[in-house]
Amino acid sequence: MPDIGDICRAQDLGMVGGRKYRWTECPDCRLQRWAVIRTLDRSPYRQCQDCVRAKSKRVFKIGRAHTIDRE
Secondary structure, eight states, X not given: OOOTTOEEEGGGGTOSSOOEEEEEEOTTTOOEEXXXXXXXXXXXXXXXXXXXXXXXXXXXXXXXXXXXXXX
């Protein structure tokens, strides 16, 4: 298992292309994965896709609850 911060090319991982990947860890669920370095540098969050989806679902549900008229 690689250590956090290890860098590898796509070809070394069995993928097509020349991108570089970094072994990272999600700060919320502690899931470790290979992530594209360019994406990690641009985004302010280092979350995995599952955590991002769960967060967007919570935000959407909260927003809808406030817009419903309750009588």
